Amino acid sequence: MLLLYTLGIRIYGLIIWIFSFFNEKAQLFTNGRKNIFEQIESKINPTEKHIWFHFASLGEFEQGRTVIEKIKAIHLNKKIVITFFSPSGYEIRKSYALAEGVFYLPLDTKRNAKRFVKAINPEMAIFTKYEFWYFYFDELRKQNIPLYIISGIFREKQIFFKWYGSFYRRILNCVTYFFVQNEESEKLLNSIGLNNVAVSGDTRFDRVCENAQEPKQIPLIEDFIGNSTAIVCGSTWPDDEKLLAKLAQQNPDWKFIIAPHEIDENHLESIENLFSGSCIRFSKLKSQISNLIPTAHGTSPSTLNSQSSTLIIDNIGMLSSLYQYGKIAYIGGGFGAGIHNTLEAVAFGLPIIFGPKYDKFQEAKDLISIGVAKSITTDAELISAFDGFKENDLLSTKASEYVKNKKGATEMILDKISF
Known part of the structure; x- marks a missing residue:
């Protein structure tokens, strides 16, 4: 299964590259990852610890934004690194002031994961809602770096909860703690032996309340x-x-x-x-x-x-x-x-x-x-x-x-x- 996963990631990258010749989003996706490690290594000091936040797109960033801002308010010296999978998130928030650097996430390969984790030296990783990448999660686990999922939400139809989903359950086993939106998600994780779960609700509520109190x-x-x-x-x-x-x-x-x-x-x-x-x-x-x-x-x-x-x-x-x-x-x-x-x-x-x-x-x-x-x-x-x-x-x-x-x-x- 790992071989199929790796092959699937490479095929996905190839398809996006082909589409980049006539699709603007695919072009941003591809061009944004060119020389990505040189970009990271020129901005991030690997001798310093960082908190790594990853977001699929802009919506997930807004979900996790309250956590970033609260951490920076309480711990002024903490350094933040942010990655996005999608151009719609990166292109809007690439200059986010509270981060040492904002980058596209390199595609999930064993080599990329190892080099990326080494480059940013995370003291912890925080993923918002979803995005479960095998090699990144496994590299964090190998190095005993805590990994948290916040505002997570799970549904019975997802592959994690199917009889043939054992490989994807291995990915979830790399997570240190799940903060989920509802009791249904907690019960589903419990059903596959994961009890490191708390029903915290959705951080979006905190964010939208702040926005409504002081709108631009x-x-x-x-x-x-x-x-x-x-x-x-x-x-x-x-x-x-x-x-x-x-x-x-x-x-x-x-x-x-x-x-x-x-x-x-x-x-x-x-x-x-x-x-x-x-x-x-x-x-x-x-x-x-x-x-x-x-x-x-x-x-x-x-x-x-x-x-x-x-x-x-x-x-x-x-x-x-x-x-x-x-x-x-x-x-x-x-x-x-x-x-x-x-x-x-x-x-x-x-x-x-x-x-x-x-x-x-x-x-x-x-x-x-x-x-x-x-x-x-x-x-x-x-x-x-x-x-x-x-x-x-x-x-x-x-x-x-x-x-x-x-x-x-x-x-x-x-x-x-x-x-």
């Missing part, structure tokens, strides 16, 4: 909305946007803020076509306002853009702050692999709507059960959910209270980890 203000968004009411649509994909365009037609008095998951030119143009002439890109709005010369009649950004009912966010990094300006949120991804982050919106007291694929997300199930979320599959269902939420002002308190009551995972994790 964006005056241009306030100007765009004016006296209207807004729905913020986060991390949307084409299937989401088709439904949202129909919703916008039914609600011309509302402002729609669309923050697509992918911001390549083709995708942005497709959104503009869906929403016809009623939309404006954030970059254009910003440019227009910066060039605006006030007149005697008091021309303002709001009057300049009064004809635009849809704002397309054509940059990355604003979404978590946008929700403060909405009354309802639509969360994308539910017609694909699964919905994106719902908690950022709920922390601001927004009821949320999303597509049908949410079964892997406990918080989505919870939010539906308490009436502050609805899953939809058709434009008619979306319109019905929207109409129900826009008239119910009592949901805001219920939504924000749900998040506040789930805080505390970060403190529990740090109480158990020894520094």
Whole structure:
């Protein structure tokens, strides 16, 4: 099985390399790993100890961010090294100030794992939610370096819990301690003989609460909305946007803020076509306002853009702050692999709507059960959910209270980890 795993990693690397000739993400994935060890060894002093945080992508980084920041607040001299698997995480956070270095994770081979661990000299490793790499985990185990999984979540369908999953169970046996999101995960790990588990909850709740308490203000968004009411649509994909365009037609008095998951030119143009002439890109709005010369009649950004009912966010990094300006949120991804982050919106007291694929997300199930979320599959269902939420002002308190009551995972994790 180890031979097949190793072969699979190499084939994966080859496929990504081939795709890199015509796919931007694959190109970033490949180019970011060129001379990766030279990059690491030029920035990291191997004689000093580091805490290694690894994240699959940007969402997992936001999950683990509270732990990083709490460690740095308590232990000022601790040095952090961060790795990402995906370009969508690395490209956004490659200049993160609290880390000695931020890098792409070299592909999981025995040679790479040994050289990487030697280069960063970790006193411990902390992986968020998932990503289980055999050679990295095994190298940490061989060197008696503690390895923690935080905000972990496991499901019965995963290969770890199948009769043929013995190789993958070996990977889990390298973990020093699991901090999981729910009791189901704890029971599943217990069922395969792993008792080094605590139900700590999800660190995302700590992060989104912090963000909601002190959100970044964006005056241009306030100007765009004016006296209207807004729905913020986060991390949307084409299937989401088709439904949202129909919703916008039914609600011309509302402002729609669309923050697509992918911001390549083709995708942005497709959104503009869906929403016809009623939309404006954030970059254009910003440019227009910066060039605006006030007149005697008091021309303002709001009057300049009064004809635009849809704002397309054509940059990355604003979404978590946008929700403060909405009354309802639509969360994308539910017609694909699964919905994106719902908690950022709920922390601001927004009821949320999303597509049908949410079964892997406990918080989505919870939010539906308490009436502050609805899953939809058709434009008619979306319109019905929207109409129900826009008239119910009592949901805001219920939504924000749900998040506040789930805080505390970060403190529990740090109480158990020894520094």
